[in-house]
Amino acid sequence: MIDGHHMKISATAMHVMVVNGREIPVDIRVNRRARRYILKVDPFRPAILLTCPSQRQKKAALAFAGERRDWIAQQLSEAPAPQPFVPGARIPVRGIAHEIVSDPERRRSIEVSTCPSRIIVGGDRTHLDRRLKDWLRREARKEFADHADVFCTQLGVDRRRISVRDTKTRWGSCSSGGTISFSWRLIFTPQFVYKYVIAHEVAHLRHMNHSAAFWQTVDSLVEDREEAESWLKVNGTELYAYGVRHSGQRGAVAA
Numbered sequence: 001m002i003d004g005h006h007m008k009i010s011a012t013a014m015h016v017m018v019v020n021g022r023e024i025p026v027d028i029r030v031n032r033r034a035r036r037y038i039l040k041v042d043p044f045r046p047a048i049l050l051t052c053p054s055q056r057q058k059k060a061a062l063a064f065a066g067e068r069r070d071w072i073a074q075q076l077s078e079a080p081a082p083q084p085f086v087p088g089a090r091i092p093v094r095g096i097a098h099e100i101v102s103d104p105e106r107r108r109s110i111e112v113s114t115c116p117s118r119i120i121v122g123g124d125r126t127h128l129d130r131r132l133k134d135w136l137r138r139e140a141r142k143e144f145a146d147h148a149d150v151f152c153t154q155l156g157v158d159r160r161r162i163s164v165r166d167t168k169t170r171w172g173s174c175s176s177g178g179t180i181s182f183s184w185r186l187i188f189t190p191q192f193v194y195k196y197v198i199a200h201e202v203a204h205l206r207h208m209n210h211s212a213a214f215w216q217t218v219d220s221l222v223e224d225r226e227e228a229e230s231w232l233k234v235n236g237t238e239l240y241a242y243g244v245r246h247s248g249q250r251g252a253v254a255a
Contacts, residue, residue: 015028015062017048017065017066017069017072019069019072019073019076020073020076022046024046024047024048024072024076025045025047025048026047026048026050026062026065027042027047027048027049027050028050028051028052028058028061028062029049029050029051029052030051030052030053030054030055030058031051031052031053032053032054034051034052034053035053036053037050037051037052037057037060037061037064037065038050038051038052038169039051039064039065039068039072040168040169041072041075041076041079042168042240043075043076043079043240044079044082044240044241044244046076048065048072049168049169050062050064050065051169079237079241080237080238080241081241082241082244082245083241083242083243083244084129084243084244084245085100085128085129085132085133085242085243086100086128086129087100087101087102087125087128088100091119091188091242092188092189093112093119093136093139093187093188094143094187094189094190094191095188095189095190095191095193096117097117098112098117098118098119099116099117099118099119100118100119100121100128100132101118101119101120101121102120102121102125102128103120103121103122104122104123104124104125105122106120106122106123107122107123108122108123108127108131109122109123110122110131110132110135119132121135129243129245132243133243136184136187137164137184139187140164140182140184140185140186140187141162141163141164141184143187143194144162144164144182144186144194144198145162147194147195147198148162148180148198148201148202151198151199151202151203151221152202152205154220154221155202155203155205155206155217155221157202157205157206158178158205159178159179159180159202159205160177160178160179160180161179161180162179162180162181162182163179163180163181163182164181164182164183164184165181165182165183165184166183166184166185167181167182167183168240170183171183171186171197171232171236172186172197172198172200172201173201174201174202174204174205174208176208178205180201180202182194182197182198182201183239185239185240185242186239188239188242189231189232189235189239190231192222192224192227192228192231193228193231193232195222195228196218196222196224196225196228196229197228197232199218199221199222199225200218202221203217203218203221
């Protein structure tokens with residue numbers, strides 16, 4: 001037991017932290033590439049996301065999280081309100097705000113219009129949320145793959161599969177085998193932001209580190225790295241609010 005008043009382990013070995021009287025599950029993961037403990041908050045589940053470098057460090061990592069309970073409570077209280085996918089809501093796609101419109105008379109398809117910018121979702125309104133999420137994921141995968149291929153050609157490197165996921169701890173990743181993953185939620189951001197993340201991961205195909213040579217490679221692909229990093233730091237939390245249907249959980253994802 002760690003910090004028995006605020007942290008407990010259930011019979012199923014699920015870690016739970018009590019924050020302002022609420023039991024919040026702690027999702028602890030081991031990442032051997034991590035050099036330190038990484039603490040983040042998913043306010044919409046809600047859950048605490050904790051990363052540590054090894055299995056042996058789990059106990060110390062949990063203590064690390066317990067010592068930052070006040071910070072966790074602040075993240076939960078300051079997060080943006082959920083923004084569900086419902087008719088009339090406005091969501092950004094490639095950084096441009098679009099109104100969601102439901103058209104039950106239209107076949108089960110999605111059409112994007114401009115002037116005004118709208119996303120028209122056909123079919124039964126009860127399936128609008130799922131249908132729109134599926135479409136956004138497809139758009140994200142195609143958009144990100146196209147840009148990745150351009151960057152791969154520029155660097156003379158080859159990639160393998162590209163996947164899009166609803167990741168909570170990082171915007172993108174690149175495996176040593178050349179598989180690249182991205183958060184599909186990057187499709188909400190302006191193009192210069194997701195192009196930077198794509199360039200970052202493609203650069204790892206040449207440098208599987210964050211050396212000076214790696215950053216020089218990234219900068220050879222995009223010109224506004226610092227601006228993109230700043231945009232994500234300021235606006236990244238809000239991306240997790242889109243498509244969240246329950247309104248009782250609030251908070252922020254932050255390290």
